[in-house]
Amino acid sequence: MKKISRASLLALFLAPVSMCSNNKNLETEYLFLAQECYEKEKIPTATVPDIQKLFSHAYKLCNDGKEEEALKIYQEILKHQPNSVEVLYNCAFILRKRGELVEAIPLYEKVLALKPTHPYVRMGLGQAYLALEDFEKGWDFFEDRCNNPRNDVKKFADYIRNNYDLTGKKLLLKIERGFDDTFMILRYAKLLKERGATIIIEAPKELMPILSLQNYIDRTFLVNTPPPEFDFATITLSLPWTFKTTEQTIPKQPYLVADQKLVAQWHEKLKSDTQFKIGIVWKGTNSAYAIPATLLASLAQLKDVSVYALQKDSAGELTAISPCGVKTFDTNFDVAHGPFMDSAAVMKNLDLVITVDTATAHLAGSLGIPVWTLLSYAPDWRWFTKREDCPWYPTMRLFRQRALGDWHDVITRVVTELEKTVHSKKVASVQPKATTDINTLFSQGIQLVEQGKIEDALNNFTYINEKYPRNTQVLYNIAGCYRRLGKLKDAAEQYNLVLALDQKNTDAAFGLALVRHTQGEMKQGWELFNLWRKDIDLLPKSPLQLIDKKVLIKVEWGLGDMINFIRYAQNIHELGAQVIVQSHKALVKLLTRCPYIDGVIPHGSPLPKTDFQVPLLYLPTLFQTDEKKVPNTVPYLTPDPQLEKYWCDKLATDANFKVGICWDMGHYDTNVAGWKRACPLENWHDILRTNNVSFYCLQKEQLDQLATLPADIKVHQFGTDFDTKNGGFMDSAAVMKQLDLVITVDTAIAHLAGALGVPTWVMLPYHTDYRWMRNRTDTPWYPTMKLFRSQTPDDWKPIIKNITKELKKLTHKK
Structure with a gap:
């Protein structure tokens, strides 16, 4: 019998499960390990057939792909040894591979009860539960896939779950398993970047080119090389567990981009082909998922269809399918520009990708490309069991084997649906929108939103809703379009429809909260605003609970939000509470000056023990804020007296009317039409x-x-020491008190001037942040502030004209 070295055993113990299932050699070692452990049990053989020989025979059958026969032998062994851990586990393993998940789970659980330290049982249970769409159990078990506590991952998860604002934090994501898993999980990197983090990714060299295109990835470094400095680190496949992902909370919008120059180049090469263009892939690293190349290539025989092979490393097969009419690319494809680079660019010029379960399927889905994925009888856990859609990728459709190994039936169904789709496109070319290719329309709608073409996006989503009503993803996007267009009543109606269908849809609740705020309905807005919080039950329900307590206000969102809502610290202080504030580092010195704040902790530093931890943006809800209850006495922030005197002396010789200006909010701004704040x-x-x-x-x-x-x-400029030598915003605050007016776009500068009680004019885009409401020139948040609003998207001319006129009046009076 083959023996396994200690080093091999350790490598196998640490290997991800996909290595065991995708690599035959590793799978062989996996079963030898089970056999060896079984022999060490020293099972008596006097009263039963030679169980060791039966075990070896079952192993050989399983290794030869005869799993059903192997399973019968293992089950026979269990009649004599019902508590044999390795036989129970091998039975569960085979059942799971055969797609018999309900039958596998009790066996896994029995193994876990008999041997809690078994290195693979939790991973097997996790995959089984995930395939059955039990996300809560699935992620928890899957997180124990290495039977290793991994303190760095737990520390990362704790921080992410308890801190929404990640500004300034450097997060290291270590890629785990294959390219397919990486493409699937990168959506969470974008999510973390949107919360302000700096994203660092460890990756193999093959992924470096395409990762470098993604603007939410700040830095990459090669596997097995020293990492750059970071604050927290995790493994990519732990991110769904970190975010406690459910079907409703999966980030679904496209999150990968292709090289636009390559997209344009391939457009030029393919534009003469006016037929329905399909890219195909028939095999990946797992032979169990592969389909005969000639079978998939037969699609090229369909009328009005062009088929392009996206397959790599199959020179012999590419030659074999050429007579079928399949078009191929030269040997530089995905080589000259790097792996996946040409594939992604070509996909953006195709009508559809049809592929087996490979990295190509995930790449197409993450790009928002219509993709049909062909699945074996018992596919990977992420495709679940019976669904034809895919929660991970809205533009993906799943075609499953109905019988083990039967690809012919799959291709027959694909041909039928493909003929319908091709016909629909031909009709659509004559009658726009007469298409049943809903996945394409949905993907186009998302892209139109990202391009700022909101009216066109709304038309797409509305058409989909007419064909497939009551889809919460579609309704949510309709609501978002209405909100972006300023049609708040229509937006509220759609958000309410989503919530009627799915009461736990926190995205819709948050969207509705923004609408209510913009409409001036503050109290209802704040109630909806905080429904997304998973720790809502742990937060105080009444300010009275804070009397004489030690309270930590936890930082959330941006600098402007901290300046705006720190006013509530006064209310807490008046209850006799000790107030500790966790703050962005840039605001620490400024907030330390507040007499109602007892201590300020920089974001990222250890937190003290307190009676309550209250998130910053929960405070308006706690104090039941409506317009009449806004604590708007100013100033509630004050500059340093010495700096104030210094700048008073510096500016004393200027007898003119003094105005501070700020025209841009930097890299946090958006490019969506009508929302861009910079002027x-x-x-x-x-x-x-x-x-x-x-x-x-x-x-x-x-x-x-x-x-x-x-x-x-x-x-006039103040030099490079301004707000650096004396601390963030310290000079700005002192200077503002010497000015007659501040004119600014919607930035932290606007909030600081308002909090200091300085006269402030804020220039707002056509679509504004929720706090500025609608059609108002004043704001309940800051009594000394005046709002100037754009009346049409991205048109600042009327505002400039109005401010110029008002400024002349003001200076004339002075």
Whole structure:
């Protein structure tokens, strides 16, 4: 019998399950391990047939692919040795591979009861529960796949779950398992980036080119090389568990992009082909998922269809299918520009991708490409058991074997559906929107939203809803389009429809909260706003619970939010509570000056023991805030007296009307039409030419725009030490108290000026943040603030004209 070395055993113990299931050699070692452990049990053989020989024979059958025969022998052994851990496990393993998940789970659970330290049983249980769509049990068991506590992963998860705002945190994601898993899990990297984190990814060299295109990945480094400095680290396949992912909370929008230059190049090469273009892949690393190349290539015989082979490493097969009419690419494909680079660019020029379970399926899905995935009788856990759709990828459709090994039936169904789809496209070319290819329309709708073409996106989603009503994803996107268009009543109606169908849809509740806020319905808005919190039951329900307690206010979201809502610390202080604030590092010195705050802790530092931890944006809910109850006494922030005197002396010689300006919010801004907050300095010329006014730059980024100003316009700057030597916002606060007015776009500068009680004019885009409501020129949050609103998307001219006129009036009076 083959013996396994200690090193091999350790490597196998640490190997991910996909290695065991996708690599025949490793699978052989896996079964030898089970056999060896079984022999060590020293089973008496006097009263039963030679069980050791039966075990060896079952192993050989399983290794030869005769799993049903092997299972019968293992079950026979169990009649004599019902508590044999390795036989029970091998039975469960075979049943799971055969798709008999309900039957496998009790065996796994018995193994777990007999041997809690078994290295694979939790992983097997996790995959079984996930395949049955029991996410809660599935992720918990799957997280124990190495039977290793992995403290770094737990520390990462605890921090992510308890801190929404990740600004300034460097997160290291270590890639686990194959390319397919990586493409699938990258959606969580984008989610973390949207919360302010710096994303660092450890990856193999094959993925470096395509990862470098993703703007939410800040840095990559090769596997087995020293990592850069980071704050928290985790393994990529632990991210669904970290986020406690359910079907409803899977991030579903496309999150990978292709190289746009390559997309354009392939468009030029393929544009002469006016037929329905399909990319095909017939095999990956797991032979159990492969389909005969000639069988899939037969699709090229269909009318009005062009088939392109996206398959690699199959030179012989590519030659064999050429007579079928399948088009192939040269040997530089995915080589000259790097792995997956040409594939992604070509996919963006295809109508459909048809593939077996490979990395190609995940790449197409993550790009938002329509993709049909052909699955074996007992596929991987992520495809579940009976579904034809895929919660991971809205543009994916699943075609399953109905009988073990029967690909002919799968292809027959694919041909039938493909003929319908091709016909639909031909009809659509004559009659726009007469298409049943809903996945394509959904993907197009998402892309249109990202491009800022909201009306077109709304048309797409509305058409889908007419054909397939009551789909919560579609209704949610319709609501989002209405909100972006400023049609708040329609948006609220759609969000309510989503919640009627799915009461736990926190995304819809959050969207409805933003609508209610914008409509001025603050109290209802705040109640809905906090429904997404998983720890809502642990938070105080009444301010009275905070009397004489030690309370930690936890940082959330951006600098502007902290400045805006820290006002509630006064309310807590007035209850006799000790108030500790966790803050962005940039605001620590400023907040330390507040007499109602007893201590300030930089974000990322250890937290003290307190009676309550209250998230910042929960405070308006706690104090039942409506417009009349907004604590709007200003100033509630104050500058350092010494800095205030310093800047008073510096600016004393300027007898003009002094105005501070800020025109850009930096990299946090959006490109969606009508929502972009930045007003480039080139638009400000009329304002900056106002007589008897001195303008001072409060801007930290985009300072290169100052160099483009005409020679007759002057804007004063404060130098590189400004807000750095004395601490974040410390100079800004002191300078603002010496100014007559601050004119700014919607940034932290606007909130700081308002909190200091400085006269402030805020320039708002056509679509504004929820807190500014609608059609108002004032705001209940800041009594000294005036709002100037755009009346059409991305048109700042009327605002500039109005501000110039108002500024002249103001300076004339002075």
